[in-house]
Amino acid sequence: MVINLKKNIELAEQLRYLILAAERQGGRMLQSALSKESITGSQAEVLRVLEERGPLSLKELGFLLICEGGSPSRLVNTLVQEGYIIRDTHPKDSRAVILRLSDKGVEKSKRVTLVEQELYTMISRKIDKDKLESINQILCELLSEEPIASSLQARGFMK
Helix, strand or coil: CHHHHHHHHHHHHHHHHHHHHHHHHHHHHHHHHHHHHCCCHHHHHHHHHHHHHCCEEHHHHHHHCCCCCCCCHHHHHHHHHCCCEEEEECCCCCCCEEEEECHHHHHHHHHHHHHHHHHHHHHHHHCCHHHHHHHHHHHHHHHCCCCHHHHHHHCCCCC
């Protein structure tokens, strides 16, 4: 019994480091691919979420983002300054804003989508469909009780 517990703990530690390494490597690969677009992975996610779900309030956007916890104000400010996002006054609350993509933001988001698709194609060539489904199922189980699960569900990445 103690031997099994020790082995499970070792396997759990290995899993944690493999997840960390995969996240870091995936981030590097995405950032390298996005470098020609002069945009970060986090900024790319903001654009993609606004393209798919916008217009959104800052709070709604923050809830849907996986890349960052809390308020994405700094990310949004940078993207507004770059001309990718437009802030509109909320129609029901003049103190609040609604965020939407500008035409420039829509074009950038479309280019980001192409970059991401190249990355996902590369991953799907390395790992077959059945293994991808198994890995995704295991990670969903691991994250199902965590606060991030609601954001993953809202984005359609978890059931």
